[in-house]
Amino acid sequence: MKLLLINSGDKNPFASLYDGNGLSTVYSNEFNSSNTAGKPDNLINCLVNLSSRISFKELDAIAVTIGPGSFTGIRVGLSLAKGIVFGINKPLIPVNNFELMLQRVPDSDSTKKYCVIIPSKLPEYYYAVIEKGIISSFGAENIENISKLLNNEAVVVGDFDDETQLKHCYFSIINLKNGASEPESLANLAVKYFNEGYLIDSQKVQPFYIKEFNLKKP
Known part of the structure; x- marks a missing residue:
């Protein structure tokens, strides 16, 4: 191949x-x-x-x-x-790109709910909620609205710098900086x-x- x-x-x-x-x-x-x-x-x-x-x-x-x-x-x-x-x-x-970012997560768990976020025109981010490998919802919102949408029920996946991660430390975050x-x-x-x-x-x-x-x- x-x-x-x-x-x-x-x-x-x-x-x-x-x-x-x-x-x-x-x-x-x-x-x-x-x-x-x-x-x-x-x-x-x-x-x-x-x-x-x-x-x-x-x-x-x-x-x-x-x-x-x-x-x-x-x-x-x-x-x-x-x-x-x-x-x-x-x-x-x-x-x-949502699928690609989730693929980079080490030992991702198909039973978990993930929210993959990609920077858009700040302060907005593109987001997709992925459950059992399927995108259940997606859109573009600021971090605060995404947080309300998730209600702490999903693990956030993003490629963040250290400063951005500290700003949003109230999330359960998988930072792809050290991912695949x-x-x-x-x-x-x-x-x-x-x-x-x-x-x-x-x-x-x-x-x-x-x-x-x-x-x-x-």
């Missing part, structure tokens, strides 16, 4: 190759960029780098994160993935979905937007 993995997340986009024996990852920050506007170009550079190691025609599928998160990042990553699969006639494996890496977790999910036959025609894959995208007026 040979898979290409694309993550256009906010922190450090990357592309990886998985071949059943190991994982080879190229991060966007390995390429020079003066500002965040260079992230899309850097993700392209990641893919060019990996294409020198293997012919993409040998791939069995491409896994790509579909959000929620940066509107620009989601569009760029999904567009690149769709362009590649169109050229090689292979299926997509869409992975939402994103490339490793994305590879594990991609392999799982591939084996389960969760392979989607690229034309049917859409971004997972929670909030509407609003263009800023000049």
Whole structure:
């Protein structure tokens, strides 16, 4: 099994190759960029780098994160993935970022209720309540409203810095700062979905937007 993995997340986009024996990852920050506007170009550079190691025609599928998160990042990553699969006639494996973050939790317990939160435009966070591996509700709220929604019945999962965690110490929190890496977790999910036959025609894959995208007026 040979898979290409694309993550256009906010922190450090990357592309990886998985071949059943190991994982080879190229991060966007390995390429020079003066500002965040260079992230899309850097993700392209990641893919060019990996294409020198293997012919993409040998791939069995491409896994790509579909959000929620940066509107620009989601569009760029999904567009690149769709362009590649169109050229090689292979299926997509869409992975939402809530699933990816929960996959990073060490020894996660399927009997527990988790609330995965991802920074949106602060003070809001995207959130998803996951019970027995299924998303039961999701949305975008500030921390206080999420706290009222959970009523201390879920373990919060997030990728926090120390300062943010201290601010919200009243939560039962699993901080992913020391969790499994994103490339490793994305590879594990991609392999799982591939084996389960969760392979989607690229034309049917859409971004997972929670909030509407609003263009800023000049």
